[in-house]
Amino acid sequence: MQKIFRWWSRGPRVLFYHGVEEKILDPALQSLHLPVAAFERQIAFLRSNREIVPIDYVHECLTSRRNLDPRCVALTFDDGYKNNLRIVAPLLRAWKLPFTIFVSTKHISEGHRFPGYYIGTAILFTKSKSVHLRSIGRSFRLATQADRLSARAAVVTAVKKAPQPLVKKIVAECKELLSSANWAELDATFYSEEAMNWEDVRQVHQMGATIGSHCHDHCILHSSQQEDEVYRQLNESKSRIENNVGVCSYIAYPNGKAEDVSSVAYRATRSTGFCAGFTSIPGEINSTSDRFFAPRIFAVPDFEEFCYLLNQTRVQDRTLLMPVRGPDVTQEGTV
Numbered sequence: 482m483q484k485i486f487r488w489w490s491r492g493p494r495v496l497f498y499h500g501v502e503e504k505i506l507d508p509a510l511q512s513l514h515l516p517v518a519a520f521e522r523q524i525a526f527l528r529s530n531r532e533i534v535p536i537d538y539v540h541e542c543l544t545s546r547r548n549l550d551p552r553c554v555a556l557t558f559d560d561g562y563k564n565n566l567r568i569v570a571p572l573l574r575a576w577k578l579p580f581t582i583f584v585s586t587k588h589i590s591e592g593h594r595f596p597g598y599y600i601g602t603a604i605l606f607t608k609s610k611s612v613h614l615r616s617i618g619r620s621f622r623l624a625t626q627a628d629r630l631s632a633r634a635a636v637v638t639a640v641k642k643a644p645q646p647l648v649k650k651i652v653a654e655c656k657e658l659l660s661s662a663n664w665a666e667l668d669a670t671f672y673s674e675e676a677m678n679w680e681d682v683r684q685v686h687q688m689g690a691t692i693g694s695h696c697h698d699h700c701i702l703h704s705s706q707q708e709d710e711v712y713r714q715l716n717e718s719k720s721r722i723e724n725n726v727g728v729c730s731y732i733a734y735p736n737g738k739a740e741d742v743s744s745v746a747y748r749a750t751r752s753t754g755f756c757a758g759f760t761s762i763p764g765e766i767n768s769t770s771d772r773f774f775a776p777r778i779f780a781v782p783d784f785e786e787f788c789y790l791l792n793q794t795r796v797q798d799r800t801l802l803m804p805v806r807g808p809d810v811t812q813e814g815t816v
């Protein structure tokens with residue numbers, strides 16, 4: 482089996498997680514967090530079967546096209562949840578394993594939670610049986626749990642495609658669906674959604690984490706964003722991380738699908754001084770990978786599926802052997 486794996490596979494993988502929690506109270510609302518037992522099982526598997534390497538090593542592979550050992554895996558965590566300090570960092574430090582956390586600096590600076598939390602919590606917990614959101618001109622029935630889940634999915638989809646000023650309006654409107662007392666109670670219940678502050682980020686950095694950018698406002702850098710907004714997101718996040726931690730060489734694009742990295746964003750990432758950009762498009766790092774459009778594999782909670790995705794380029798899905806390239810910027814000129 483290992484022989485086949487080596488035959489088909491040509492390079493390291495970058496895995497991405499969000500958070501790890503002892504208890505998942507509401508899987509619909511806390512879907513970004515892995516139960517700690519599942520996380521420990523995955524890391525134990527990687528320690529026995531792979532070599533866990535720092536993100537700098539992956540960057541070196543991307544630039545030099547050397548050392549493309551398919552046994553190598555890098556661990557990354559998006560958003561900057563407080564449980565990265567409370568649970569992830571102590572575990573990985575005990576095993577002396579390198580890891581990277583991509584933080585959204587406005588959330589770190591101001592203690593805000595992420596849009597998905599405000600939208601999901603408001604729609605799943607409001608007492609109203611229907612809601613009209615003026616910001617997107619849509620009404621939703623909220624009579625059943627199924628209604629609420631589909632309304633949440635529709636609003637989250639709208640947010641993912643919206644320019645940043647509209648995202649703020651949608652989130653503000655959703656926040657109005659619950660009283661401040663409701664929010665205080667739900668925030669306490671779902672403490673897993675809390676972001677680190679800068680003191681926490683400095684602490685995880687001292688515990689071995691490389692800190693990278695995940696934009697300033699967790700802004701999705703699709704083609705509907707204004708160019709100056711894209712540059713602001715990149716520059717602001719990079720300079721805040723450099724001021725607080727010392728260095729910021731890498732970015733993980735929020736949401737990270739192909740449509741979430743516009744040609745403007747792709748060009749801006751290079752011109753603002755980042756050394757590499759990571760997507761959430763699955764694949765391996767190989768000699769044709771674009772370092773500003775590097776693939777990552779989502780670490781799903783189910784162990785069998787996790788192993789399948791980790792080894793996927795063997796035989797099951799040959800499309801993943803296709804090189805991952807960044808958006809075509811030739812018409813606008815490359816940097």
Ligand SMILES: [Zn+2]
Pocket residue numbers: 559560695699735736
């Ligand atoms: Zn994110």
